[in-house]
Amino acid sequence: MIRALMVFFVLGLSLLPGLAQAEKVVAGLSAEDIGITASFDGSTVILYGAVKRDAPEPPGRLGVIVTLEGPLQRVTVRRKSREFGIWVNTGKVVVPQAPSYYAVASSAPLEKILPPALDALENISLPLAMRAFAGPLGESDTRPYAEALMRIREKGGVYQLTRKPVKLVQGTLFRADFDLPANLIEGDYTARIFLLRDGNLIDRAERPIRVRRVGLERFTYNLSQNQPALYGLMSLALAVFAGWAASAAFRMLKR
Helix, strand or coil: CHHHHHHHHHHHHHHHHHHHCCEEEEEEECCCEEEECCCCCCEEEEEEEEEEECCCCCCCCEEEEEEEECCEEEEEEEEEEEECCEEEEEEEEEEEEEECCEEEEECCCHHHHCCHHHHHHHCCCHHHHHHHHCCCCCCCCCHHHHHHHHHHHHHCCCEEECCCCCEEECCCEEEEEEEECCCCCCEEEEEEEEEEECCEEEEEEEEEEEEEECCHHHHHHHHHHHCHHHHHHHHHHHHHHHHHHHHHHHHHHHC
């Protein structure tokens, strides 16, 4: 009897992975490499995918959530207060790792398809994503700084709950559009896809996006970072030459 129970137990364990993977995410990107040039004024990234099934679609509400996260930055948030008629800095908090860009798109409002427990585990919504990278925010004196940073970056368009929801077609195909701003930070970006059924996480996937300066912009950026003295001398020489050229052209026009 005990041996038979052990056999059934082992068989059950062997079937669990198959059940867990009854639905899987298959996704791709319209662009995995984005080049920043002097004329770069933003870009649009399209994430498209499908739900792969090994069996008929199970019952329950299907939900898809996609996040796009930029490289992390060290940010100092300062608080200003009016003292004796003058605005001065009266406090600051250093956020060691804040995403330079963060956007969320979903097939339905997050509060309807995303359980709080899953949000706390995966840091999907904007407040929790920010909290995950900002360090311990339980203290009342640091929370306002993180909230202020979120407000500022939401206003600048780099933190967003996108107005373009995930388009889900017949419970199988989906698509999410992200508008990247012109002030995009160079680095490695990550798109995360979460597949949910009745609030339970069925599958997740990640796709990388590389954002790099190209051409002359990359040369000058690398020069400014690696050889700042030479970059400064070149900038000074260029400014002197531009001034001399403008003066020479003005003298020719006067003749």
